[in-house]
Amino acid sequence: MSRLVSDTLVIAERNLIRLPRAPDLLIAFTVQPVMFVLLFVYVFGGAISTPGYEYVDFLIPGIIVQNIAFGGFVTALGLNEDLHKGLIDRFRSLPMARPAVLAGRTLSDVVTNFLSVVVLLVTGLIIGFSFHASVPEVVAGLALLILFGYAFSWVFALLGLLVSSPESANSVGFLAVFPLTFISSAFVPVDSMPAGLQWFAEINPFTIVVNAMRALWLGAPAGNDVWGAVVWSLVILGVFAPLAVARYRRTAGQ
């Protein structure tokens, strides 16, 4: 067990050291969301009606949740690259804890996710976002984001092990996550959608997490959303982490 922890830290450190040296990913996951924020607030925002909220207040929690879900791409791309470049073989020939390669990957996502949350929050604050919450609520919101992002990294870990190339990780991941995040309460109020989409958006875990964030940061009525978001995160983690580890072991055995 202590080997799992120390090996996980070694792998996480390795991922973080290399990140600034291949800055394209880092730029993609910071500049792109900032651009989205500006587009939504200044281009679409005027046309979207969000009763009870300024659009920028409505948008920031939503776009941060979307962004953190995409944060796992670093894991999917990184794992896939490691597989193809033979690094996974190197790791597997070493007397290290097997799941550490995945656990280290997803752990380093926590750091990059945190960075991207900070970048988006600062951007939001500059263009007029404001918290309507106490400090503990703001911190609880951050914690929920990190948990949800961590859980989603395991989805991407599985994806990275399943697809044949980084390019297909990109397109499969994008196809899967993009609609999920858009057919939710992240960008527009759900009740503005047609009935079928509304039904989907309401059960979509993204909606639940976004609503939980609005409850924590904007004082929106919480209902069961905060607990719902925590449970969803744990369920995603509980399903995808074992699947990814099993897949890793199997990739390993062939």
Next chain:
Amino acid sequence: MANANEPAISVTGLVKSFGDVRALDGVDLYVPPGSVLGLLGPNGAGKTTAVRVLTTLLKPDAGTVLVTGLDVVRDAAELRGRIGLAGQYAAVDENLTGLENLVMVGRLYGERRAWAKRRGQELLERFDLVEAADRPVKTYSGGMRRRLDLAAALVARPPVLFLDEPTTGLDPRSRLEVWATIEGLVAEGTTVLLTTQYLDEADRLADLIAVIDRGRVIAEGTPDELKDRVGGERLEVHLADASAVATAVRALAPMSDEPPVADGETIRLPVTQRSGTIVEAVRRLDDAGVAVDDLGLRRPTLDDVFLALTGHAAEAADDEEEKAA
């Protein structure tokens, strides 16, 4: 564990299939401690699969595989601490520096950071990479990467080293460097199993060679033994003019029990003795009025061995099918 008589590597009846393809079909191998076994074979012969089984990356379907007396399946975790693997794809992280790569590997062997750093510096010195120690690996040349990969395999001072095509894709100078390094390790007592499709590499490095084709060992022995198997020395005559081949073959035929073989302007025939052969050949050809460009005695190369054993040349172009599996 291993006493002096116990083989460093002992493989009996190893079978591994991918779907319908039998990549390894009953392989036996024995490597005494401190020696070098060259696993020779065309692409797709099963060399890489064998290395992957021996290094615990793949589970065998059948057979017993012991490395330093440890079973690759039952004792896999313990065995991983005693082997080093360097692969044809130079598995180092391009975005880490040379030193960072070695420190990472050292720590994944369960060592402390300080130890891993010291060991890393030691290896960089040994592999002549000190100046590049703090540069990301993506700035390294192919030869430097391969040396770093080799260094990474040596971090834990493994008694048994597996090298999967250690010089594939390297320029001639880098190949020589890697060869010298391997020879140095062997001199220190490391047991090495190396796969290669370069016969000169096997000839230079290997004490023992196992020729593998379609998942089976089809011949094994020292390089000399294998060469003797395809026959002794051969006379090779290059004619000035291909049209004289028939005349030359007739003139040379009495010199050997076997008929001469003509290939373009070249004629080869096996001979049983060295002395006088060249003089006799020159006289016979001269009497027949055949102009000669060059002639000489040639020992068979491993290429001849390979061709004779497998019926095809060593360097086939198709990719190893097990790689895709």
